[in-house]
Amino acid sequence: MMFPFLKTAIHNAFTKPSTEAFPCPEGEGLGHYRGRIFFNPESCVDCGMCIRVCSPAAITVEREEVEGGVNITRTFDLTSCTFCATCEDFCEEGSIKMTTDYHMVGTKHEDLIVSGTTFKKKVLGNLVCDQDNCIYCGLCARNCPQNAITVDRTTKTWTVDHEKCVKCGICIGKCPKKVLKFEEPKEEGVVFDAEKCVYCTLCAKKCPVGAIEVDRATKTWTINRENCIKCGACVKGCPKQALSMGPIED
Amino acid sequence: MFNKLINDSAAKSPWLYHINSGSCNGCDIELVACLTPRYDAERFGFKLAGTPRHADIVVVSGPITSQSRERLIRTLAQVPEPKCVVSLGSCPKSGNVFKGSYSVEAPLDNYCHVDVSVAGCTPKPEAIMEGLYKAALILKEKREAMHK
C-alpha cells in the first residue's frame, strides 16, 4: 500500500496555506483579461459595426429624435455578452474597451448593463464622390460598416446605396484623395446646354405651363423655375438634345 | 431561543448543488475551481452536496436545453426552503450565442426566481465566490423572513 502524498500532506500541515485572500486584492496579474465593457459615447459615430459583429446580439440601440439631431442610446447587455472583444476590435473610433473588471455580480438585471447616449447632429445631404479625382481604390467600400458603397476598378464606377448608408462618415476619413463628402442633394430640374441649342423655340411651344422663353434674335433661353412642373416635355421635344433633367447648377 | 443561532447559521453553512442544463462545461470547471486550495470556498462553509435535498444554494449553468428543461424543473422543486438560485455565466440568463435556437429555452427567469446572477463567459472563480457569498447573505434574509 503506497501513500505517495503522505510526506507532502504532513509537510503542508505545518506551512502557510496557499489560499488567496477574499475579497481578493485588486488588479493583480490580470493582463489582457476581457472583463466589463467600457463604452465612451462621446466618440461613437453610430456606424453600427459593433451590432453587426456581435454574435450573441448583446448590443441594442434606441434612437430618439430631438431638435437638431438624434439621441442614440447604445446598450451592452453583459448577461448576454460572450466577452469575445470583437466589438472592441471592429470599432473604428475606439469607443468600446474591455476593462479588466471581473466583478460582474448582480441581483438585479440593471446591475449588469452598460449603456451610453450619444447625440448625433443631423447630417444634411447624401454621400457624394467627386468622380473626377476618385482613383477607385475601393478603400471606402472595404471600410463601410453597412456595405453601402460599391466600387469597381475596371469599369471605374462608384455607387452608394443611400438606404443603407447610416452617415457615419468613416469612409470620408479613409479616403486617401479626400473626394468624399456629404452634400445636400441639388435640386433637380431642366438643364440647358447652350452649345447644343439652336433656338428653335420648340421647347417653349411644348411647355404646358409656359415656363420657357426663347428669343431667337438675341439668342437667349430662360426658364421660370417656379412655374416649371418638371414634366419633361421640353426634354423630349428638343431636336438637338440640348435639354436634360438633372441637378441644377446655380 | 435558538432562533438567532439558526438564522446566523443559515449564512455560515450554505451547501451547493450544481445543475448543468446543457452547459459547455466552462462555467462548471470554474465552479469546482472555487473549491481548490487557491480560492478555497470551503472556508466560508461552502460544500458540494450530492443530492438536491441537501442543498441550500442551487447553481445553474447552461442555456436550458429542451431536453433538460423537465429535469431542471423537477430538481428545483426538490430543494427544501429556504433556497437560493444562482445563475452562473451568461447562458442561463439570456442564452448567450444560443438565443433563438430551436432547442434552447433560456432565460432561467421563466422557471424560477433567480436571486443572484454572475455574468461572464466564463466568470472568474473570484467573481463566482462573490456571487455565492451574496447568495449566502440572501439565504439568511430568507430564513429570517420565513420564521418572523
Add this chain to the structure above:
Amino acid sequence: MIIIRSLFYILIFPGVLFTAAFGLFLAGVDRKVVARMQHRIGPPLRQPMYDFFKLLGKETIIPHAANKIAFLAAPVIGFVSLALIMLFIPIFNFTAFSGSADLIVILYLITIPGVALIVGGSSSGSPYAGIGISREMVTMMAYELPFVLILLAVARKAGGDTLAFSMETISKWQAANGSMIAQWSMIPAAIAMLLVIPAEVGTQPFDVAEAETEICEGPLIEYSGAPLGLFKLNTAMKMLVMSGLFTSLFFGGIRTGFYILDVIVFMLICVAVTIVCMSTIHAVTARLKIEHLFKFFWTFVSGLALVSLILVWCGL
C-alpha cells in the same frame, strides 16, 4: 439524589451534551486538518455546529414513497444509542455506569447507528438508497470481525486467565500494569483498531456507503432538515465514541490525580487519535471499492487483530 446524579451523567456529562459538543468539535478538527494538509485554509472549527443548526432551520420533506415512521425515527434511534455508549466508556478513573459485561454492551450498541442508517435509507423509497444500504451492510460485516477480535484480545489481557469484559476492570488493570499500548503484544491490535475507526465513522477511504457523489449520498439521499441534521450529528458523535473507546482501551493507565486534568488529557488524546487515524488517512487516500474494502478488513486488519489475540492467549 442518585436520580439527579444519573440524570446529570445521562444528559450533561458524559452523556448527551458533552458527546454532542465534543463530537462536533472533533468533526471540525478533522475538516480543518484535512484542509491544512491540502494546503488551504479550511472551515472554522465550529463549522459542524453551524451545519447542524442550519439543518434544524430547513424544511423537512418526506417523500411520498417513504415510510413516515421509520424515516423519522431512524436518526433518533442512532442518536440515543450513541449517547448511551458514552456512558459506559471510562474517562481514566471515572465511569458513569459500569457493570460486568460493558464490552458486550458496547459491541451491541455500536452496531445500532449503522443499523439506523440502514433502516433510514431503506425507508426512503429511493433506489439509490438501496444501493447505499447494501454497501453499508457489507461495510458493517467487514469491520465487525476485526473489532470483535480486538475487544477479545483486550479482555483476555486484562483478565489474565478469564475474559474481563468490565471497562472498570480494564481501566484498573492498566493503572496497575501500564497502558495497553505499552504492552508489545497489543500493538498489532492497536494498529487494527486505528484502521477500524475510519470504517466505523464512514470517512475516506472507507466511505463507500454514504456521502458519495456516485450514488447521490446513498442512504441519506431523501433526508432534509432536522432528521438530516441528526444523522450528521450521529456521525460526529461516533467519532468521539470510537476515539474515546480507543483511548480508554489502550491509553487507560494515565492517572493525573486531578479529575479535571484527567478529562482534559482524555480530550487531547481523542483529538490526537482523530488527527492520526481519521484526518491523515482521509487526506492521502481515495475511496476503496466495496470488494476491496471487504477483502482488506477480513485479511489484513483481521490478521493483525488475530496475531494480537493469539499472542495474548499464549500468555504473552
